Amino acid sequence: MRQVRENKEQLSKLRDEVTRTLYGVAELTEGYRDAQLSPELSTVLEDLKNHLESIHDKCRKASQHTSWFKSWWKRDKIDREIKRLNELKKDCYEQFALFSAARIEGKADRLLDTTTRIENHAAEIMSTTSRTEMGTVGIADTTSRIEQTTDLLRVRALKNALEEWLEYPPNMKKRQDDTQELQHKGTGSWFLDSDQFKIWNERPGFLWIRGDSGTGKTVLRDKKAQYVKIMLQSIILQLSAQSQNLYSALERQYNSCKGQNLPTYENLLSILDELLDDFSHTYIVLDALDECNEPDRLVKFIGYLRHRTQTLHLLFTSQPRQVFTNSEVFRKSPLVVLTPKITHSDIGRFIDSELHQSQLSHLTHRMRIEEIVAKVLQKSNGMFRLAALLLIELRNAFNPDLDAILANLPDDLFGVYSRFLERIHPTAVFYVSAVLRWVTFSPEPVTMIRLEDALAFDFTNPLEFVYDPTRRDESADRVCKMLEGMIAVNNEYDNSERRQSRIVRLAHASVEDYLVSEKFSKEYMAYDLRNGPSHKFLAQTCLGYILYFADNSLTSETRLDYPLSKYAANHWYYHLHRNDDPALLSSLVLRLLEDGSSQYAALTEFMPPLLGSKAAHPLHLCCRLGYAEAVRFLLQRGASPNMRDKYLTVLQDASLNGHTNTVRILLDSGANVDAVALEHACIHWHSDIIRMLLQKAPISTLAAWVPNTLVRASETGPIEVVRVLLDSWTALNASQEVSFVNPVLAASKGGRTAILRLLVEKGFDVNTVDDTYGSALQAASSNGHIDNIRLLIEKGAQVNAVGGQFGTALQAASCCGNVEAVCVLLEQDADVNAGGGEAGSALQAASNWGTTETVRLLLNNGADVNAACGKFGCALQAAAHQGDPQTIQLLLQYGAKVNAVGGKYGTALQAAAYNGHIECVRILLENGAEVNAAGTLYGNALQAASCYGHVDTVRLLLDHGADVNATGGKYGTALQAASVRCKAASSYGRMATVRLLLENGADVNARGGQFGTALQAAEFYGHAAISQLLLENGATCCH
Template identity: 35%
Template sequence: MAEGLALAASIAAILQITNSVISVCHGYGAAAKDAPWELVNAEMKSLRNVLQTLQPLAEQAEFASPSAGTHLPTLALLCGPRGLLNCCLDEVRRLDERLKNPSWSDSFGPKKKAFIQALRWPLNKAETMKVLDDVSRYRNILNLAITADQTTLTLEIQKLSISTNDIVLGTQRDVCLINDLASDMHADVQSTKSITLGIQLGMEREKIHRWLSAGSPDPSTNQIRASRSRQANTGLWFLKSETFTYWKASSALVWLHGKAGCGKTVLSSTIINAVLQEPQSKSEIGVAYFYFDFNDVEKQKSDKMIWSLITQLSRQSKKKLNKLEALFSFCNNGERQPDVEGLLIVLKEVVEGFDETYIVLDALDECSDREELLERMGEIQGWKLRQLRMLVTSRWLIDIKESLEPLTEPRGRICIQSSLVDADILTYVRGRLQNDRALKRWRGMPQVQEEIETTLKEKANGMFRWAVCQLDALQNCHRLPILRKALESLPETLDETYARILRNISEEDSHDAIKILQWLTYSSRPLRIEELAEIVAVNINGSPWFDHTARFPDQEDVLAICSSLVAVEDVSIKEDDSEDDKYLLQRQYGSTLVNPIQVVRLAHFSVKEYLVSKRIRDQAAATARYAIREIHANQSIAAACLAYLLHFNQHDSLTSQTLEDFPLALYAAEYWLRHIREVGKDLGPVEMLSQEFCLVHREAFINWYRLRDPERLDQGCNLNRQIARIATPLYYGSLAGVTQLVQLLLKNGADVNAQGGRYGNALQAASPEGHESVVQLLLKNGADVNAQGGYYGIALQAASWGGHESVVQLLLKNGADVNAQGGGYGNALQAASPEGHESVVQLLLKNGADVNVQGGYYGIALQAASWGGHESVVQLLLKNGADVNDQGGHFGNALQAASGGGHESVVQLLLKNGADVNAQGGRYGNALQAASRGGHESVVQLLLKNGADVNAQGGQYGNALQAASHRRHESVVQLLLKNGADVNAQGGQYGNALQAASHGGHESVVQLLLQNGADVNAQGGEYGSALQAASEKCHESVVQLLLKNEVNVNAQGGY
């Protein structure tokens, strides 16, 4: 029983410390809610769940002898001195020690101790991510081990010696496969190998999926909402149509168009569900969709649509997505966002990865950059991919028509007319009459029900939305005479319907209704019902800024005021949501939110369209007063946000209860600057409130910073945020590009050159996003154009990085030093180069930029442009005297940078201009190793053709073969071996290629290397041998392969 006890004891020890870490994290959470400890806490709880599942199994297991039959053999292997359980124990113990409060704080009271705890969160972002990755890896392997044991897998990792049947199973490094059981369990081994490979691939891609999810809006909320709105058996006219069959059978584009309110969005959800529910005869079918949404700014942009499609399809794909991995790498492993061109390249790759790929895009007319969207759709259709089936919906608009007609055949263009949807409208009306609680009163009167059905069907004119509003209005008809009178006087159009609803709002509620509609029309994100209810109690004139007594006694009263113009939907954190999706929702709405939350929105796009139209302004005064102008709405929202924040004007205004007691606090803190920016020149009441907030009530300003640091929005609310890092109001106004606020603050004596903030000063803060009018204003008021400090060193570098030519021109005109050194990119020319801002590069060169000046991450501008693959910029720099072999920077030289990025045309250009193909230096030693690491086969071929030394030593991996082996680029490994790569060459992090491949768990690469003469017992590198490398990472299939090739299980070495 010794080993069973060891296993149970190991699990118990890890459980004990895991509970300690969870307890400590709760302590941090009590001090202040913030992302790092919440993420660590969640991951530790997941680990605890797995351990609690294992504990009773381990206590019952018997490991007396192999012949007796083992219950948990794979888990037993993890108990060795360097086994996974001990590694996991060490990891959680280190984490526990790092997170605990210092002993000297024991004498403090609970409040002070909590304050200290919040101040000293000891892990930076990188360390936090490493903890999450490590713990997640341990948890995944434990789950794998459970799966292995459930299939009675008895693969062992090493064998110290072979003796009798009574020998107990050894540790991870001390046993080998039991040969007499292997043949009987071959099928189980193969099954578990597949599981292992799946977990390995999943872990490698999880970081990429997290990155994609973080930048991609979730369209599933729209899909769920539209599906719930659908009445059973509606939309069948299309599903049974020839067009639907034609769409599924070809690579054609289909365009469904119709007037506002005809049911396009619900029909889109019906089509999506139909595709998802069809039996899949093909092995690979991908389905993705996107709803452009007037209620959500993030769902109005074409680049977000592409990003969302990639996110959905990449999660469904089982194939290795090389271009997606390359894009992730190019974006500094997810540290920055990709450009649209990069996204389109990846989208093409993921679409091609399926036998059939279905894409449905709803409401193109609600896209804010429709011109770009239509261009990109043309480009996508221009790929002529046999796999692609795209269907889109929109209103009939001239620009959409002119763009889509050339891309569609006549049978692929369907106008949703009254004749097509009348039956659906009737089905909907009947469903409401049967199931709507307020309309059930007529159930016992079939003749009256038929009267309602007939009237609404005849007058709907193909508009679902019109029928919905009329049924909502009929809910209030309690007697038959009143009902019949209402049916006789139904409004004919949606405009008339909305005007009638507005006129029916009581005089007492009209002021509140105007506010509610303004917020719902122009809020920067969807609002919770609790947030929306707060606005009626805000007093922009002060005394007090917020009146508790003016709140609605019942928050849902806010919905009753606006009737059918608004709708509520539940937004839930689902179990299968990514951690980033959960965190984003919690960051936006507060970590204490109840699940699900109720979000209020305008009920339909036609409502917003009517409220902002000239048509409502031409109505009688009783209706026209509800007309909404964008500037006035943003003025009203900005004023309310500032007044709400001014309510927290005392040092102790913020408590752990604040976000619960004041639901609008997070919205006001995050978006007040954005709304002021949209106001224009006339600030109106916002001017007085801005002065109060920025210049008079310092504590309110500090408390805003605690609620939301505008430079670290990802960190959420932190009531204990150190105010030593707070910058000036002028700085934050410049950062947000709020010209009116900057002008107001300068007029009131703000120090234009005050230091502070991530960018050092206001001028640099305004430059990376190209806020030209703010830059001009700051310079006019004495800003030092060459002031040093901050992330970019000086403002010129910041503007150059952003590619803002007019701002660069303005700074140079005002005396900016074109060769000033400092900042992350060293100088302005280098900052402009990696993003391919050719016109800015040209402008800087024209103004005397030194093309070969050293400094920054990339060393020189040529290396930066080469890494980005910007051929025209590389050509421009070379033409202006850039040294093609200049050494320095992360990649050592331009050729290595271009090779690592896989930019074949740039590599060709550099070689043509005399680049030394074997130049040494940089992280990867030489260009060939950089290209091999990235798996860029065509670049590897090109370098070899131009004389690259296939066995050149240096860099992280020692040689190109080791780099390709560790990254599982089998075709590159084959190419290198074919060109004379020494399969046993020593050096680098892993000592040799076989150890590198074994460490990565790449069985096929290990097999290839062994077939080409790799020494299975070669010593060296971090782990000493290939067997130790594979064992350390629990790659059972690789261990099995090495054992079959007579590896020495007793070999010593490694760390």
Template identity: 25%
Template structure:
């Protein structure tokens, strides 16, 4: 008792303010996301120690002792039990927090991958600038209400600046409330912008819409599957437009259960109508297809109605059911009056205008506007500059107001102070053509760069504070988070600056042409990089990005502006760019800020200096054709040089290297300049390099060629060119299959590729079947692929069953139903491996698709008794483990064998163990003659990893007790099962029961935060445990310690014919569940659950 009292005191001390519980609580409060796994494990270990102490004390308390000391101990233990329960709750709660955090992180990662921007940013920007109460004329109109109810398409058109974007934001605001009231409805939107004209807008649009639809769990699951397929080093190829289009179509289809799906698309006319890229026509085709195919989808889109939107007019003419609303002067009149009235009242000068004069002034402005909100806004900018509210001054401004928008812009340019006209012109140029939004500090820096001067930036030219912004009032506006960014006030500003009319105006110095302007920005970026690198203030760290505000932009986009400059302008910069690429340490510094080969945040890893071997390789990768031509003439030997340099990054020498260095070290790419150009899709550079003498069939370290890279990227035009230029099609068909391009596969097969070729242990048809590309499977079969060809396996003893040896098995592994049906229709033989995979899946267990495939295989005559080898269960046992009782009975009716006297145990005891989840199925198997105590043979899982201790039981009674199947336990005992048979994994039936109870309570059922549901679940587990325990007691079960240790050498060699129970031994060898651990898992449950 003294020893026990000391033990209680030790435990009691752990509850004090300085004890374990207090420390644990303090630690959990201090730990921040993400929670460390090691901390969780330490807490659980300490908790298990406390459980052991509790077990020892409870065993004493269960004796007949009646002394006062025992009562004191009981009080101590009661308090200790409460503390431990609280600690368990704390650990459980933090486990849930960790799990939720990990899930949330994964969700954010997936959503950021599908569309990296905030899909609500442009909407919030427009909504914040929309005058409250406007657009009610539209929201209450017949066309809108009919569209919201039943209409598939609604086109809102109007002239430039009439307020179409604000109307869209009003519609979104209205539909948000409407969809909240109608909880099943879904609202998505996308705002096209001229600022994104250089980007693949159709892809961005559909990606944004798909991301917003991920509020639906089924859509999110589909996007996660897309993420697994196309993200990271395992991606078969980059994600393309048609992939997003198919995924979005699938998402819309699965949302048919929703009441309605609303899609709002603003400023469709700002999407480029490039005849080579078909950007606008792609979106128009998608709109028509979706509106035609799905009745639950409603699409509203806006655009201008002028000569630049003629294709939109033609498109609308092909859809008779479309509704059209035109924004004109009468539509906007009340909104304009409300807006102007509020602006006058807001101004500390204009709010003094008398009421009757105010009304007359507002009506005059509205009459002059022609329904153009933007024009009205720009005139208000001029009116707010008045020093006093004299009516004659207001009247003068009204009479001198420019009648057209272009005239208004001219007046604004004329008002810019002549000393800042050059800076203002450069700022407008950068804002018009920048490839991402620019911060105010970046604009102030860009407008003082003089590429021809030395230095390129004079310190006396710097602009402080607001800088150039006050000069550009009306032409530029603040935007973005905290208004740190600048943007042109409207699309029409850029149109005006590049117009023909401005060329002949007195303000022509502000105009520009895109090609020459991009060239100027590219030159400014390169000279700015040189300026920063040579500066005494450069540190080589992230501090440089603050010291030199435009440095990150310059390193990231200089070459893209050079590409956009076009042929002649690019040639003029070739020498400057070539010098930068050959500048050694300076170029390494640039790649630390932005590396095109491994894009990352600037200075993310100072130890990583990944570079290509020659400047020619960089020029080819960056897409600089003029520089490639120049370097190929200067250094012809570089044409044939492998560009990638193997390196062991210093970063990897630390304990936790960054992920990029890890991937680069183990998965290095390799190739010539020609292959780099093919990798990044620069077709014109590929052509030039071949013309300059590059070897078209040169192979990299892993056998890659320019053709194989083009096939993997799905670049059909480049594949055609390479084949026409003499590229060998041998060995590249697999890359085309992984690129999922049927057309490229046909091109290669027509050029001489062999459909049935085996390359590096891969057969084309198997690869296509595993990827579920049934269209490519059909092409391969049409070109002579053998549907039953097997991969040659040298040693079946070491063969991994996770590798498919035939196409049908490959399709079955991944649940590809359509491909399975295609292969069967073409005469595929059903091997045992295919049937087995239909019952197990590959990694995460069988899905509904696998179940359907299993039925298909059975209907097509699959052998119910295939020889799967010495280590695996029969298909019938697999079906029973899945709980697929209908399939199991079908198998039996089709001849699946059950043999009570089977010496291997696979056809008797193993099947009985697999059936314990069903009383009826267990009864049927017992009725065939299988003994209730039939021994089993140890087996491995065919594919997915179920816990071996949960399936390899010595007897069916142990399995039924572990899983808590009361009825099955009673049935087995009634049929003569012995409850005292000893054997793995838990030693006896009694301890199998306790181990199963522990596992169920700790790992199965509702989450800990669902307290009531968790409590009810634990109670049900307890009741089942007590029922089984009482039944076992009635049958004379012995309360014995586990039988001892497990001989693992015997376990590993346990095969057919060696009964699982025969591997018990008296040797004191370690095993996964020793007596001490078992006491924790089973003994504690015994005391807590059975005797409570």
């Protein structure tokens, strides 16, 4: 794609050269009309020759960047594009041949004899040059189309890479489409017409829709989608696809770790903040909050979003769970409660629509639809779910007496589910129980084909299930039909298989509530859906499945014949670990983990690559899983505690995954501790593992690793880890093996008050310095950590210490605009006019980076409004650069000199003009700013505004008497500045500015500055349109 862009740039230059050739041909024709032999005519011919040879060369180069597309773009499409490019290239070659012939015919010694012929050639040259220009336009357009297509393909490839990196979060677009398909026409219109919805739709804020189970909210039965982090990943992917900078924030995070590590929750929040800043309004709907497996974290996340309500419209639905009703965020949110009165009409529409289905036609033949609707509506008591289940019962009933049917039906959801199970034949109970266990306890969506495989067992031996592929039949499908109303089977995209599949799920959240209820456990003990027995059943199934390959070969050809294989290989330990008594299955596990066996080979074949090695020893696998009992057994059988594969030792593997018992067993068996194991334990701050490793690590490892890790932990780690590291620090100090570091600054920067207090109590110096923040007090002040500021001052931090990028703590606090931090420092006698740092003073820092409130506070405490220092020379210039009219007015009220000279821009007016802050420019002019004051880099305000095409600012300056031909600065004149092709300026802005300056008398041929004239500036940057405009206004060519 870089070559495509280069190609496009070459073609743009080629078109400009063709334009210059046209000017040369026009001049040549004028010379022929005079029919006089002159040196000037020969010079024109020679220039023309050079231009045409340049066109020839560029056409050749433009055609070279085509063959590389073939390897990855659609072959038929690119072949057509390449054919067209080659045709255009050939035409350019032919035109050049004509040009060359004309030049040869026009040699000086034969000009008089061939004047008429040359004039004819000149006319032909004019015509063919025009066609050549059209040809280059065609090449540019073709290249542009290719570039657009490559950009589209790049975005698609990036999207796929990011989705794979984030492990394919649920596809909400598909979910939304499915939900819309289920919606019945007219339902929910009362909500869309309500004042609450209209207010939420128009103004940013929250809206909570609350209703009991079955009242008409949608449900979320994908277990993967029931975690806050997964939800956040899905939201970010959706917003990234709509951002102006497609996927850029997410791509940066991806590139920072080269796609090797998943983003942390904090990383995702940061990306979300950046994305929300991209939109003036963002609408997010969070559905079925009560099904989230992390309710406390979810409440915190919604609370986190409160600070974004200036642009965010957030709607969420849930049942009235206590964790929500107790939350202040939820209590303060506008509330819509789904009561039977509200949902009455919607349920009526739903029933009426369902009754027109052919499966219920036998009822409508016997009685009026209105009567059925009324009676089912009354029985359903405001619950969509109950109405739907009642219709299922009516569809299956043979009794024509509707009243008798409804009288015998339960009045609640649990009662209906019990009625469904009553009809199950005793011989089917075992298989019904198996299906319910799979759909309830599987951490992944269950496909019908896997479920059929999971039931293809000989279950007669309760200690060992024997897999038998010949037993595969339609048992799973039959059970799902028996459980209609409790089980739903839908065609969905299966992320694990990357294809559409029939997914089996519980039909509604109320089904899961029923299955874990006391009512179910008492009435249907034979199903036994308790956690322990259910996970034992699934673990036995997975182990029995893989052990099948002990006596049956597995090949690449037969691999696809075993649908449950990947699940069994990846989840056998998941279920075993959750079993009440894993020892019951130990004999099966030991058989599975026989190194070199065909069943172990099958296990590693179906698992994802274990750190790059399918031939990993069972000890590596067990250390990675945290299967402590098996690790102990394998070590007793002679496995080495220092075993390593291509990348890691078993200790490093266990430390990385946070398996405390496994690490303890390895250390007791003689595993060697190194810095890598320690570093891996710190990735997720496993404090107990870090403590164990430090106790066993040699002193040389501690000396190299502890100091820097203590600094890192003080900023981002938990206090328990800091305590552990401090114990080792003390031991190192005693042995005089420690290098100097001071974690106080890191804790101050991170806002870790408890850790900071602990460090100070341990004797660390609060006045430590570094090159970035200068001091711990500056670090705390720049991040607005008030408690840290107070603690540091209390413990003796020097409030006026100078150093670092901020200069002083007061400047640091002023930069972040934290009024409370500034107040605390001023109360502690911070010098309001102390110099140093990039800003030079606290007032300049607040004027450029802070807030108007901070500026006012500093001025009221004696800040010198005209202090000459820092990057911008004075506070007024800093405020003009930042572009806050209120701050500028405040500074002027306090006596700021409007024409003070110095700093980066020279004057405040130039700073505001350069950045296009038109309101600031207007305020400065109204307060006496000298419009023609000479500056530094850009000469004057008019040149500064012209450079970036700020046409409205240029117009305002001209209206106030700016000298359009004033000279000085980098570009010499405003017209030259406007003619420069600055990346930050729009093409429209540059053209409009040049035209405005010319209309106001700008000297088109004025000389000076970096490029000499405006035309030379425009030509240097290849801006043909501006060049043409300048030529039309009398610019003289200077070659």
